[in-house]
Amino acid sequence: MRFPLYSDVILLTNLPEEGVYTGDIGTVVEQHNVTGLETGYSVELFDMLGNTVTVITLPMSCFRLPTRADRPAIRLMASDRMKYSLKRRSLI
Secondary structure, three states: OOOOOOOEEEEOOOEHHHOEOOOOEEEEEEEEOOOOOOOEEEEEEEOOOOOEEEEEEEEHHHEEOOOOOOOOOOOOOHHHHHHHHHHHHHHO
């Protein structure tokens, strides 16, 4: 399956060194065709405010298209968990 340029795709692998994980949603920004290799894609991943988290280049098999069954989810990053935990305690 080919992914159109600027389409949304869902990451199928964890890349903790890049700060992205399975299920994160990104936008296809480039397609890479190399003879004898699986088609690759550069995908830009964003936070909920639209800031770029990272741009990764991986083989097509590391992504899939969204479906009607997919739902957005929120995952706090480790650095934000502590801030949220401290704020929540001060509200109680």
